[in-house]
Amino acid sequence: MVESKSKTFTTQLILWVALGIFALISLIPLVLAISITFSSGESVMQNGYQFIPKEWSVEAYTVLFKNFDGIWRAYGVSLFVTFFGLVSSLIVTVLIAYPLSVADFRYRGIVSFVVFFTMMFSGGTISYYIFTVKYLHLKNNIWVLVVTQILVPSNVFLLRTFFSSIPESIYESARLDGASEYKILFRMAAPLNVPGIITIGLFIVLQYWNDYITGMLFIDIQELYPLQLLLYRYSNYIKDLTYGTGSLPADESLLMAMCVIATVPMLIVFMFFQKYFVRGLTSGAVK
Amino acid sequence: MAKIKKYSRLTRKRDNILLTMCIPGLLKLIVFAYLPMIGVYLAFVDYSPRLNLASPFIGLENFKFFFKSGDAFRIIGTTIGTNFLFILVGLVIALSLAVLMNEVRNKFFLKFVQGISFIPYFLSWLVVGYLFTAFLDNHGIISKVVGSATGVKDYSFYTSSDHWLGILTFANMWKSVGVTAVIYLANIIGIDKEFYEAAELDGASWIQKVFHITLPSLIPMICVMTLMNIGNIVRSDFGLFFFVTRNSGPVMRVYEVIDTYVYKLTMESTASDAVQRAAAAGLLQSITGMVLVTVSNAVVKKINKESSLY
Structure with a gap:
């Protein structure tokens, strides 16, 4: 023993x-x-990167915090896009996921297919780009960052799984009482599926905040840069930022400070919603 | 009879209302997914920006050119090869982690490890790319070690394609393996405890239980996940190949994949035939992708009807 x-x-x-x-x-x-x-520029130049800086310095952050027009503007754009993206995307996704969970909905098969087909086949980056720029005239329009990401097929199917897990019979009695489908969705189905909706919301926030490709394709004026795009074009930006400021923190410490600032909001969101994140990951796999 | 008629009228009314709920989502897909599909036609024309879709039709010339240039086989080969490696390594690591996690008694410690292993998933590839430079560029922690071992001053990994298969695989695992492991773990927890109890009575060791109970029970799920990944084998993670390599020339000469190739033709190329080449490569990728997803889904359906995508 x-x-x-x-x-x-x-x-x-x-x-x-x-x-x-x-x-x-x-x-x-x-x-x-x-x-x-937190390393000073000279220290990085002399000793390379180190886990414990030889010379401590908060210069990277002071430079960033002083520069309101650059990084904070990009922060504002990212917050704007994430907020409106979350709200609109959540509404659109909930609205389409609920009908797809109604077992005998006549158009269920065809709508599912229309959504699913976009996961399999796409017109390709080049035609998506030309169409959005030449025909929709969305280049350098902040809303392009919101609308192009509004519906992610995998989110629709994940939320449908959540909706389907509640027995239809609960809604059936409401239907017999003459409740409209919108009423059933917003008074019953949605409140009963709050965990599922939070899970989807978390994925949506993550996707909007970390979206770099839409900005790389459609935004080229700096006032409209979201944070990720600013990071991508950091080298030009840092030159502006450090121009004429005398003693400079190394580009690397500034860059890493920008990375940290860009990441912290997602880590906070994750800390608060970890439970939902795990549930969302595993609900697709365990039936 | 009258009752049935009334009910079906109600059902039709209900279905129409349900259909109105789908409209915003469908509209988005029509505008940003289906209408751009018309653009696949660009793969068959000699593109001029002025004429757009009215550019002269040249049949399969763009595809011929793509294959003749030698780009095609190299890029497609890299895309499929790296994805195949990622699937294999990812499976082994995620499964091992899940098996180890399942043995941990202290649930608090397990939650702690899981929580930390999710963090990379919440970073964008762009940020991951920059974080890795702190290990790999000429001031980098690992480059310093390699540099002093080989006697190269200011060694940087970005100046040659050496080691990049390993780096890309590591980066990909680093970002997502914690998440995949949890999915496997959820399935391991779902295995009937009686199997283990019976095995314990027979004096089975830990290793025996893993190989005779845990892994066999997971086989359907492993097949499903792997097949889904194989369905996507012609699609690469753009961020991984573009940002972790920092798009540096020497690395990209070897590790260019379809997605980065198409992006560069779209945004960075000044070649007059960039559009039609990007369209051809994109269409080729879309069609093979569609065939692979369809086939793998059909196989998944045979294994486990519940897990198939449609």
């Missing part, structure tokens, strides 16, 4: 070490980035 107990202890110890190393690897690049943001 004692032997088996110590064996269990050894096994658990090995497990803790193995998974601890895994967690460490997951975290290390971010830790390094954060410590680079």
